Amino acid sequence: MSAHGFLIGAVLCFGFFSWYPICREIVMSFQKSRLGVTSWAGLSNYERIFRDPTFWTAWKNTLEFTVLALIIGYAVPFFVAILLNELRHAKGYLRCLVYLPVMLPPTSALLLFAYFYDPSYGLFNDVLRHLHLPVSQWVQSPGTGLPSMAMISVVIAATWMNMGGATLIYLAALQNIPGELYDAAELDGAGLFRKIRHVTIPQTRLILSMLLLLQIVATMQMFVEAFILTNGGAGVNNNTLSVVNLIYQYAFALSGASNYNSASALGVVLMLVLAVFSGGYLWLTRQTDR
């Protein structure tokens, strides 16, 4: 069997179920449907979405979400992995714990968090009250500053749900670090943080960099977290509305077939942004590869 023979099955599936629909989506972004007639709309769908003030809010939110997700959702799994790697006992148990939320259906997990975040009756504020600490409105916080408490709340929920995978991958990578490097660092008088900076991080550089890209790309596509936590994705004053949530709104929540074409246009814009970003990132990191 030839090389292409091996490929054909996957390529056909990609062709029918990924590449072709993507092309259709791109085409739809240049069309409009009125009264059963689909016609060429040129760039009018794009113009419409650029004119919408929520468009810019959505991009600002997506950026904010991505940065927050990097700080919380990217750094936390790495440091948890480092922590777990140091323990000599209960490793199997802790690894399972961390991965458990990944297994949960997202709706179940998010309904739980919706309850936790309730400002009056939720568990979190209950605990804060018992500790005599100020309570928060969590997901319902109205602020639109950078960062907003609402956004932070969404990121915390998303991190809980998704960090297991990254943690396990980091854990595996950490186990591959040769012990002698740490010995050598200690001989040079390095303390804990020095060792992390000069041994752990450089040794896992490749996996860190790859997961960073994957994380950013995945985060910019997050939908269900904000959707369920804020009953539609927008939050107060649209402060949790991400680009994907806006696409959903255009496509399904605002009624009217023409808006579906706007959703397609926004989808294409998002695709382009992600492609440019990934391309740029890969090109930059290529220079510093071994």
Add this chain to the structure above:
Amino acid sequence: MTISVDCAPPASAPQQHKEWLEDVALFEKQNPNITVNSIFENPCEVPASFTAMLKAGNEPNVFYTYFTDKNQVLDAGQAADITSYVNSKTVPALKDIVPTALAAVTAGKTLYGLPTVNYTQGLIINRVLFKQAGLNPDQPPTTWAEVEQDAKAITKLGHGIFGYGDYSAGNNGGWHFSSEIDAEGGHMINSAGTGAAFNSDQGKAVLQALHQMRFVDHSMSPTQQLAWGTLQKQMAANKLGMYIAAPDDIYNVIVPQDGGNINDYGMGPLPSTSGTPAGSLSGGNDYMFAKRDTPAQIEAGIKWLVFENLTPGVGFYNYARQKADGFPVGFPEPQMFTGATEAKQQQLMTKSATVNPAYFSTFASAHELAMGEPADAQAVYKTLDPVMLEVLTNPNANISQLLSTATGQVNQILANSG
């Protein structure tokens, strides 16, 4: 010949499922050349599914839509013209169908479907809490002043009980605001459909009443940003005195899903300053016909709809069977008919009633004018959500400013949709 019909109750709703299957069997016996292919789903319409199905053109022969979906279906070119198939012979109750319901499935002079459910909204009250607070549950409040008064009395009961509740998220805030302003005599959109009309005395009156209850009387809970589903739960748990809804909230949600007691609820008309609601946001569902249907299929579909949904005593209106199956009978919904057909419906309903119709008499006799939904309803509601939320969470909310900002946003939406 086969027709596919969706929105059939699935097996997870066992009694309705059984009744549907009985109806299909009976219909097929009466019409031996027609086979009904049921598509079981609940909820009947999921936005993503609906849009996808219209785009692919594979909706069932007879498919369920909300009144508000009309434009989407027409734009997708998926609605068949059934004007020539509908007359008083094929649809006996035709002249008695509420005009606004028929208008919802008509565009210009063309009829595209048959309405099956029509509702207006009223004020659902918790009779248990009313009695505990020393109020008369058979006389629900009709003016905002009375609502405020009764809400205060109920909130005094303590234990986390509040007198009044409303939505402010998930587009439901705007949805309720629409209804409240309609009752007040105002409008969401001007009659030409070109601009927002809610920045009016009526709009302000509604928001002021809500703001008063929340921040002056403290008869609304501090937890806001509520969306559909929450108020029903509070009502079922006897923690809420009043909220606005259509009657089916009681027998579709509060009792079966949230465990409420069927005899604990009553209804009055929508509150207004005058005490007589000028109208109510109304909505409903209908069935439309797929563009690809053959004439025979359209005729068969109409026969089925008349059998199942438009004849008192049969199918959906088989009250005797509903009572035997343990369903509540006696609710003033759907409000599909007028004239002789309505009289017949009422008579059959009273005969098999299991709840006391007196609990809903003030609502039913108000005969609220059905106002339909504004153009681009969902987008408009979404814009009003933050207004509702601000009024209910900010003690210093500037109502005039909120309404004028929202006016600008809604005008933009209407202009964009062209």
Add this chain to the structure above:
Amino acid sequence: MADSTDRSLISAAQLNRHRVAYRVVLTLIVVIFTLIFIGPLYFLFSDGLKSTQEAVQVPPTLVPAHVHPGSYTAAWSRVGLGRLLVNTLYYAFGALALQLVFDVAAAYSLSRLRPVLGNVIFALMLATLMIPATVLVVPQYVTIADLPLLHLNLIGSPEAIWLPSVANAFNIFLLKRFFDSIPGDLLSAAAIDGASPLRTLRSVVLPISRPIIGVVSIFSLVAVWKDFLWPLLVEYGYNPNRETLNVGIFEAASTTPQNLVLAASAMAAVPTLVFFLIFQRNILSGLTAGSLKG
């Protein structure tokens, strides 16, 4: 693997010196992590044991006032969980089988057989990771309703879930990386013996790839298990006997009392948890061995 078990950040010697501190920290971590990761699950499972009235109460109660284990059995039959479980397993394992055949073959080809335009194809596959599912759902549905060239309608059939799942760029990426790291001499030895690519794949590559196949398998099963929007579009309503777990529970949520829905959700989460517990060694060794150098 061999040289990494010596020591990590903190050497064994240091650990011995600070025995007590270590024990304290260990206990703290176990307790905190249990609270954080299992705590929420407690609510999920206990809510199902409450009566309907209590389940919808706000604020929710910590411990059910009266335990109604009957809720779980009622949920099982009312929501038809048995049937839904079987359906979802059928979809999940079918998808897994197809992925193992086609994606492993594709990764092997891209990694070892160097087909013409292989890089382009791989890049196009990776590019699909850039597109959010919500965006693609409607065009995918329209495509599945009427496949181009073949004019087949797959809606309501299991293939509607199986075939699109093969287009999994992430799994192909993981597999390819692993295959890339297989020492060249192993493969050239097989080639010298005159083995065809297929033979090499079967006798040399697959046996040593068990870890990565384990990883890819769990990712694939979990993805199908958790998927909601796509099965909702293609299996819902058309084939009430073919719905997946998530869709079935969603449907029940509008017709069934709350506490039963919660019990059903709790039960729906169990199979994946059990699966993970059983196979966690394979999965973790898969993540360790070779697939992630450096």
